[in-house]
Amino acid sequence: GTTILADDGSPHAAEARALLARIPALAAGAVEVVSVAHVTAPIAIGVAPTMRDAARAAHASERARALEEHQAIARRGSDVLRASGIDSLPVAREGDPTDELLTEARIAGADLIVIGTRGRTGLERIVLGSVARKVLTSAPCSVLVVPTWKGD
Numbered sequence: 001g002t003t004i005l006a007d008d009g010s011p012h013a014a015e016a017r018a019l020l021a022r023i024p025a026l027a028a029g030a031v032e033v034v035s036v037a038h039v040t041a042p043i044a045i046g047v048a049p050t051m052r053d054a055a056r057a058a059h060a061s062e063r064a065r066a067l068e069e070h071q072a073i074a075r076r077g078s079d080v081l082r083a084s085g086i087d088s089l090p091v092a093r094e095g096d097p098t099d100e101l102l103t104e105a106r107i108a109g110a111d112l113i114v115i116g117t118r119g120r121t122g123l124e125r126i127v128l129g130s131v132a133r134k135v136l137t138s139a140p141c142s143v144l145v146v147p148t149w150k151g152d
Contacts, residue, residue, distance in 0.1 A: 001028035001111035006101050006131070007035045007077040009070075012116030016146040017077055020114060021084035026144065028111040030087040033077035034104050036097040037066035067094055098134040106140050114144045 005020060007013040017033075020026055039062050074090030081088035093100040105113055117132035136143045 002108040003027040003029070003031045004101065004105050004108065004110045004113045005031050005033045005077065005081070006097075006113065006115040006135070007033050007073055008097070009035070009073040010116070012118055012146075012148045013077070014116070015148045016114050016116035016144075017080055019144075019146050020086065021081060024084065024086050026112070026114070027086055030089065031078075031081055032089055032091045032104065032108055032110075033074045033081065034091045034093060034101055035070035035074040035077070036100040037063070037070040037092065037094045038097055039063045039066045039094075063094065067092060070094075097131045098138070101131070101135055102138055102140070110141050112142045112144060113139055114146065116146045116148060118148055 003020070003026070005013075005017060007017060020031065039059070041059065071090065071092040074092050078088040078090040091104060093104060101113065101115075104110075113135055115132045115135055117130055132145050136145060
């Protein structure tokens with residue numbers, strides 16, 4: 001089996017990664033460290049026709065930069081796990097973080113998705129949307145949500 005570790009480079013992802021490193025038995029087989037670049041498309045309304053090519057080029061450049069950044073995040077996370085003796089490989093994807101994590105979990109036949117989140121309580125938790133909550137309710141496998149309570 002495979003474990004998916006969602007890693008966006010945040011302290012919440014680091015907490016989830018640290019838990020896997022401390023308890024390697026949580027990982028079923030190899031761990032895919034998945035980082036998703038999400039760059040929203042520019043809105044063309046109000047953009048002069050002469051500026052559209054420039055806007056498209058700027059968007060393409062931003063997408064490439066974001067993907068490169070997330071490749072580096074996935075590599076760093078994978079290196080940390082490998083240093084703990086866990087078989088790990090980096091995976092960078094582009095698109096909506098929830099959709100891409102779930103797609104990768106299906107492709108990999110994942111047994112577990114591990115995702116960090118900010119620990120919240122009460123109304124704050126209900127009002128705020130989160131990738132972790134969406135993954136939890138739609139995943140094709142078990143999900144371990146690792147909250148980060150300290151430092152908030």
